[in-house]
Amino acid sequence: MNTDKLRLYLVTDDTLAGGRLFEKVTAAVKGGVSMVQLREKNCTTAEFVSKGLRLKELLTPYGVPLIINDRVDVALAVGADGVHIGQSDMPCKIARKLLGPDKIIGLSVESMEDVRSANLEDADYIGISPVFATPTKTDTAAPFGLAGLARAVEESVHPAVAIGGINLSNAGEIMACGAAGIAVVSAILCSPDPFAAANKLLEITGNDK
Amino acid sequence: MNTDKLRLYLVTDDTLAGGRLFEKVTAAVKGGVSMVQLREKNCTTAEFVSKGLRLKELLTPYGVPLIINDRVDVALAVGADGVHIGQSDMPCKIARKLLGPDKIIGLSVESMEDVRSANLEDADYIGISPVFATPTKTDTAAPFGLAGLARAVEESVHPAVAIGGINLSNAGEIMACGAAGIAVVSAILCSPDPFAAANKLLEITGNDK
Numbered sequence: 001m002n003t004d005k006l007r008l009y010l011v012t013d014d015t016l017a018g019g020r021l022f023e024k025v026t027a028a029v030k031g032g033v034s035m036v037q038l039r040e041k042n043c044t045t046a047e048f049v050s051k052g053l054r055l056k057e058l059l060t061p062y063g064v065p066l067i068i069n070d071r072v073d074v075a076l077a078v079g080a081d082g083v084h085i086g087q088s089d090m091p092c093k094i095a096r097k098l099l100g101p102d103k104i105i106g107l108s109v110e111s112m113e114d115v116r117s118a119n120l121e122d123a124d125y126i127g128i129s130p131v132f133a134t135p136t137k138t139d140t141a142a143p144f145g146l147a148g149l150a151r152a153v154e155e156s157v158h159p160a161v162a163i164g165g166i167n168l169s170n171a172g173e174i175m176a177c178g179a180a181g182i183a184v185v186s187a188i189l190c191s192p193d194p195f196a197a198a199n200k201l202l203e204i205t206g207n208d209k
Numbered sequence: 210m211n212t213d214k215l216r217l218y219l220v221t222d223d224t225l226a227g228g229r230l231f232e233k234v235t236a237a238v239k240g241g242v243s244m245v246q247l248r249e250k251n252c253t254t255a256e257f258v259s260k261g262l263r264l265k266e267l268l269t270p271y272g273v274p275l276i277i278n279d280r281v282d283v284a285l286a287v288g289a290d291g292v293h294i295g296q297s298d299m300p301c302k303i304a305r306k307l308l309g310p311d312k313i314i315g316l317s318v319e320s321m322e323d324v325r326s327a328n329l330e331d332a333d334y335i336g337i338s339p340v341f342a343t344p345t346k347t348d349t350a351a352p353f354g355l356a357g358l359a360r361a362v363e364e365s366v367h368p369a370v371a372i373g374g375i376n377l378s379n380a381g382e383i384m385a386c387g388a389a390g391i392a393v394v395s396a397i398l399c400s401p402d403p404f405a406a407a408n409k410l411l412e413i414t415g416n417d418k
Binding site: 045046048050070072087088094098 | 255307375
């Protein structure tokens with residue numbers, strides 16, 4: 001995949017977006033978000049597909065890839081550009097078989113052992129999670145921290161995005177660890193101005209490349 | 210599809226099976242269950258796939274089709290024979306596109322309006338739900354009752370299985386309404402002898418055909 005797309009990766013959370021998800025995503029994409037992951041944990045399949053279709057339509061004119069969390073069937077149904085797979089999701093080999101060689105597959109890694117396992121998989125990127133403690137996800141593993149992130153990036157054969165507690169104040173340090181980009185949720189969705197938030201984050205992630 | 214496979218349709222519930230799902234399914238299949246639906250609402254995708262693979266391996270020697278509830282990706286991943294789709298699941302047209310023409314697609318119908326909508330879909334059977342009030346599912350619509358079931362069967366262009374509160378005492382009446390078969394959960398999984406339970410149910414559904 002084009003690793004530039006990993007630079008500023010927005011992961012959705014409908015609750016944090018306060019019911020204005022599509023509006024906020026649009027602003028964020030105009031502000032420079034390079035890839036979007038639709039993450040839904042508590043909706044029906046029909047709703048997931050419906051949101052995915054709407055998001056795909058919204059992102060296509062900007063050339064911004066849409067990644068679906070976990071659900072390979074939803075990704076196929078909405079014509080998404082790929083899936084993001086956690087450690088308890090569909091095994092990567094099966095996802096690759098179902099999606100074909102051209103779709104993007106991202107893998108969450110929560111430990112150095114996960115990084116090494118991911119090295120054996122046909123994935124396009126890894127999501128190193130969490131770098132810092134985060135309020136968005138409560139079921140996460142121990143944070144990598146900056147030193148752990150640097151080691152994980154070093155060890156990985158795949159380009160890496162960092163996720164978890166990333167914001168304007170620490171995005172520069174993350175990029176300095178060798179990450180291909182940052183994945184954020186609240187830094188954009190909780191901002192009163194998602195366009196400006198994305199724009200400032202892009203400046204930092206861009207400058208450090 | 211071969212509508213004989215609809216005659217005695219076991220829908221799984223891991224909680225009701227008391228952690229002995231595979232053992233109970235095996236006994237029930239030996240007793241005459243003609244189709245099995247793996248229904249999982251609270252497990253991870255990885256667990257769903259793992260259970261599906263195990264169940265597929267178990268059922269194949271008996272020629273008993275495996276149907277996956279809702280998840281088209283899990284069905285594809287485990288090589289299942291089809292999916293069962295509820296009113297809030299993947300739209301039928303998309304599921305058919307992803308699964309191809311040969312897989313079985315079943316649709317839940319919860320009202321006469323659903324029956325008429327299902328008539329327009331490329332489905333293999335409908336599941337009329339619930340016929341009676343049932344303790345297995347708490348989020349169900351108003352029961353059809355026997356008269357409603359007969360009307361729904363009459364109206365449907367697809368073969369129909371009835372589900373919800375069906376057991377030895379009422380299976381005969383269900384078949385007399387014109388259903389192609391019965392779908393059961395607790396009548397088999399909560400029985401101390403799933404083999405015998407399946408066998409007795411089969412006698413009734415067989416005799417009434």
